[in-house]
Amino acid sequence: MTANSIKEAAIRHFADTGYEGTALSAIALDVGIKKQSIYSHFKNKDELFLESYFEILNDEKDFILSYFQKQKGHPIDEMMFYFLFDIKNRFFNDSKIKFIFRTGFLPPAHLHDKVMNAFYCYLDELEKIFIDLFADLSNLKVDKNEAAIAFLGLLDSLLIELVYSGEERFQRRLNSSWPIYWSGITS
Numbered sequence: 658m659t660a661n662s663i664k665e666a667a668i669r670h671f672a673d674t675g676y677e678g679t680a681l682s683a684i685a686l687d688v689g690i691k692k693q694s695i696y697s698h699f700k701n702k703d704e705l706f707l708e709s710y711f712e713i714l715n716d717e718k719d720f721i722l723s724y725f726q727k728q729k730g731h732p733i734d735e736m737m738f739y740f741l742f743d744i745k746n747r748f749f750n751d752s753k754i755k756f757i758f759r760t761g762f763l764p765p766a767h768l769h770d771k772v773m774n775a776f777y778c779y780l781d782e783l784e785k786i787f788i789d790l791f792a793d794l795s796n797l798k799v800d801k802n803e804a805a806i807a808f809l810g811l812l813d814s815l816l817i818e819l820v821y822s823g824e825e826r827f828q829r830r831l832n833s834s835w836p837i838y839w840s841g842i843t844s
Contacts, residue, residue, distance in 0.1 A: 660698040662688045664709045672755035676706055676765035707771060710760055713753045714779045721786060733794050734839050737787075737808065741815060741835070745827050748819045758816050784809060798844045811838050 666687035670679040681702055685692040699705040724743075728736040747754040757779075764772035787805035791797055797804060811834055818827040 659688065659690065659694070663690075663695055663698055663705065664712070667705050668709050668713065668756050669752045671706060671709065672752040672759060675759065675763060676702075676768070681705075703768060706765070707768065710756065710772065711775055713757060714775055717753065717757060718779060718782050721783065725786060725790060733790055734843075737790070738835055738839075741812065741831055744812070744815070745819060745824060745831075748816075749824065759820055762817070762820050780809060783812075794843070796843045799842050804842045807838065807842065811835075 663684060666684045667679070669687070670684055679702075681695055682692045684705075685695055695705070699708065721740075724740065725736060728739075744754070748758065749755075757776075760772055761776040764776075784802075784805050787808050788801050791801035791804045794801075799807075814834070815827055815831055818830050
Protein backbone atom coordinates (compact mmCIF):
# COMPACT_ATOMS: atom_id res chain seq x y z
CA MET A 658 0.00 0.00 0.00
CA THR A 659 2.73 2.47 0.89
CA ALA A 660 4.65 1.92 -2.35
CA ASN A 661 1.52 2.81 -4.32
CA SER A 662 0.89 5.84 -2.10
CA ILE A 663 4.46 6.96 -2.67
CA LYS A 664 4.07 6.57 -6.44
CA GLU A 665 0.78 8.48 -6.45
CA ALA A 666 2.33 11.39 -4.55
CA ALA A 667 5.46 11.25 -6.70
CA ILE A 668 3.43 11.40 -9.91
CA ARG A 669 1.69 14.57 -8.71
CA HIS A 670 5.01 16.18 -7.87
CA PHE A 671 6.77 15.06 -11.06
CA ALA A 672 3.81 16.32 -13.11
CA ASP A 673 3.85 19.74 -11.45
CA THR A 674 7.55 20.42 -10.93
CA GLY A 675 9.41 17.89 -13.06
CA TYR A 676 12.15 15.55 -11.96
CA GLU A 677 14.56 18.27 -10.89
CA GLY A 678 11.93 20.23 -8.95
CA THR A 679 10.67 17.24 -7.00
CA ALA A 680 12.14 16.49 -3.59
CA LEU A 681 11.72 13.10 -1.98
CA SER A 682 11.04 14.90 1.30
CA ALA A 683 7.97 16.57 -0.26
CA ILE A 684 6.70 13.19 -1.48
CA ALA A 685 7.24 11.69 1.98
CA LEU A 686 5.39 14.59 3.59
CA ASP A 687 2.40 14.04 1.29
CA VAL A 688 2.31 10.34 2.14
CA GLY A 689 2.83 10.95 5.86
CA ILE A 690 6.10 9.06 6.17
CA LYS A 691 9.72 9.96 6.75
CA LYS A 692 11.90 10.47 3.69
CA GLN A 693 14.07 7.50 4.67
CA SER A 694 11.01 5.22 4.50
CA ILE A 695 10.85 5.77 0.74
CA TYR A 696 14.11 3.84 0.44
CA SER A 697 12.50 0.68 1.79
CA HIS A 698 10.33 0.68 -1.36
CA PHE A 699 12.55 2.35 -3.97
CA LYS A 700 16.32 2.33 -4.30
CA ASN A 701 16.45 6.03 -5.19
CA LYS A 702 14.58 8.88 -6.87
CA ASP A 703 15.48 7.56 -10.32
CA GLU A 704 13.87 4.20 -9.63
CA LEU A 705 10.74 5.86 -8.25
CA PHE A 706 10.55 8.16 -11.27
CA LEU A 707 11.09 5.45 -13.88
CA GLU A 708 8.84 2.86 -12.26
CA SER A 709 6.05 5.43 -11.99
CA TYR A 710 6.54 6.60 -15.57
CA PHE A 711 6.62 3.13 -17.09
CA GLU A 712 3.54 2.08 -15.14
CA ILE A 713 1.43 5.04 -16.20
CA LEU A 714 2.50 4.69 -19.84
CA ASN A 715 1.11 1.14 -19.77
CA ASP A 716 -2.03 2.29 -17.98
CA GLU A 717 -2.56 5.07 -20.52
CA LYS A 718 -2.17 2.69 -23.46
CA ASP A 719 -4.81 0.44 -21.89
CA PHE A 720 -7.05 3.46 -21.29
CA ILE A 721 -6.81 4.50 -24.95
CA LEU A 722 -7.61 0.99 -26.19
CA SER A 723 -10.62 0.91 -23.89
CA TYR A 724 -11.65 4.43 -24.93
CA PHE A 725 -11.86 3.50 -28.60
CA GLN A 726 -13.52 0.15 -27.85
CA LYS A 727 -16.27 1.98 -25.97
CA GLN A 728 -16.68 4.40 -28.90
CA LYS A 729 -17.17 1.65 -31.51
CA GLY A 730 -20.09 2.51 -33.74
CA HIS A 731 -19.53 6.27 -33.56
CA PRO A 732 -18.10 8.08 -36.60
CA ILE A 733 -14.31 7.86 -36.58
CA ASP A 734 -13.85 11.61 -37.03
CA GLU A 735 -15.94 12.27 -33.91
CA MET A 736 -14.10 9.62 -31.90
CA MET A 737 -10.71 11.07 -32.81
CA PHE A 738 -11.73 14.71 -32.33
CA TYR A 739 -13.16 13.98 -28.90
CA PHE A 740 -10.09 11.95 -28.04
CA LEU A 741 -8.00 15.09 -28.66
CA PHE A 742 -10.45 17.22 -26.72
CA ASP A 743 -10.42 14.71 -23.87
CA ILE A 744 -6.61 14.79 -23.74
CA LYS A 745 -6.87 18.49 -22.90
CA ASN A 746 -9.33 17.88 -20.08
CA ARG A 747 -7.33 15.00 -18.71
CA PHE A 748 -4.08 16.99 -18.91
CA PHE A 749 -5.51 19.60 -16.55
CA ASN A 750 -7.31 17.16 -14.26
CA ASP A 751 -5.10 14.07 -14.18
CA SER A 752 -1.51 14.28 -12.98
CA LYS A 753 -0.68 11.07 -14.81
CA ILE A 754 -1.35 12.59 -18.23
CA LYS A 755 0.57 15.72 -17.34
CA PHE A 756 3.47 13.58 -16.11
CA ILE A 757 3.52 11.50 -19.31
CA PHE A 758 3.71 14.41 -21.68
CA ARG A 759 5.79 16.79 -19.59
CA THR A 760 8.36 14.03 -19.20
CA GLY A 761 8.12 13.03 -22.86
CA PHE A 762 8.96 16.59 -23.91
CA LEU A 763 11.40 17.40 -21.09
CA PRO A 764 13.00 14.18 -19.80
CA PRO A 765 15.66 14.41 -17.10
CA ALA A 766 18.99 14.51 -18.94
CA HIS A 767 20.52 11.54 -17.11
CA LEU A 768 17.40 9.39 -17.76
CA HIS A 769 16.83 10.62 -21.31
CA ASP A 770 17.43 7.34 -23.12
CA LYS A 771 15.29 5.22 -20.78
CA VAL A 772 12.45 7.74 -20.79
CA MET A 773 12.50 8.29 -24.53
CA ASN A 774 12.68 4.57 -25.33
CA ALA A 775 9.54 4.03 -23.24
CA PHE A 776 7.84 7.12 -24.66
CA TYR A 777 8.56 6.08 -28.26
CA CYS A 778 7.20 2.59 -27.55
CA TYR A 779 4.06 4.26 -26.21
CA LEU A 780 3.78 6.41 -29.36
CA ASP A 781 4.32 3.32 -31.53
CA GLU A 782 1.43 1.63 -29.72
CA LEU A 783 -0.74 4.69 -30.31
CA GLU A 784 0.18 4.61 -33.98
CA LYS A 785 -1.00 0.98 -34.20
CA ILE A 786 -4.29 1.87 -32.53
CA PHE A 787 -4.88 4.69 -35.03
CA ILE A 788 -3.87 2.53 -38.00
CA ASP A 789 -6.50 0.00 -36.90
CA LEU A 790 -9.11 2.77 -36.67
CA PHE A 791 -8.26 4.04 -40.14
CA ALA A 792 -8.48 0.53 -41.58
CA ASP A 793 -12.25 0.75 -41.07
CA LEU A 794 -12.57 4.11 -42.82
CA SER A 795 -14.00 3.74 -46.33
CA ASN A 796 -13.38 7.32 -47.48
CA LEU A 797 -9.69 7.50 -46.53
CA LYS A 798 -7.75 9.03 -49.42
CA VAL A 799 -4.26 8.44 -48.01
CA ASP A 800 -2.51 5.35 -46.71
CA LYS A 801 -3.76 4.39 -43.23
CA ASN A 802 -0.16 4.43 -41.91
CA GLU A 803 0.36 7.98 -43.18
CA ALA A 804 -2.97 9.09 -41.71
CA ALA A 805 -1.97 7.67 -38.31
CA ILE A 806 1.46 9.30 -38.39
CA ALA A 807 -0.08 12.63 -39.39
CA PHE A 808 -2.57 12.30 -36.54
CA LEU A 809 0.31 11.81 -34.11
CA GLY A 810 1.90 14.95 -35.57
CA LEU A 811 -1.31 16.84 -34.86
CA LEU A 812 -1.41 15.37 -31.36
CA ASP A 813 2.22 16.44 -30.79
CA SER A 814 1.49 20.02 -31.80
CA LEU A 815 -1.53 20.14 -29.51
CA LEU A 816 0.41 18.68 -26.59
CA ILE A 817 3.13 21.28 -27.05
CA GLU A 818 0.45 23.93 -26.63
CA LEU A 819 -0.76 22.26 -23.44
CA VAL A 820 2.70 21.84 -21.95
CA TYR A 821 4.07 25.27 -22.87
CA SER A 822 1.13 27.61 -23.51
CA GLY A 823 -2.10 26.42 -21.95
CA GLU A 824 -5.70 25.64 -22.68
CA GLU A 825 -6.64 28.65 -24.80
CA ARG A 826 -3.88 28.13 -27.36
CA PHE A 827 -4.56 24.39 -27.40
CA GLN A 828 -8.22 25.01 -28.22
CA ARG A 829 -7.38 27.55 -30.92
CA ARG A 830 -4.96 25.13 -32.56
CA LEU A 831 -7.40 22.21 -32.31
CA ASN A 832 -10.26 24.21 -33.81
CA SER A 833 -8.08 25.35 -36.72
CA SER A 834 -6.14 22.15 -37.36
CA TRP A 835 -8.75 19.44 -37.02
CA PRO A 836 -10.98 20.34 -39.99
CA ILE A 837 -7.94 20.77 -42.23
CA TYR A 838 -6.44 17.47 -41.08
CA TRP A 839 -9.68 15.55 -41.54
CA SER A 840 -10.49 17.03 -44.95
CA GLY A 841 -6.92 16.28 -46.02
CA ILE A 842 -7.14 12.56 -45.30
CA THR A 843 -10.74 11.85 -46.34
CA SER A 844 -12.79 12.39 -49.47
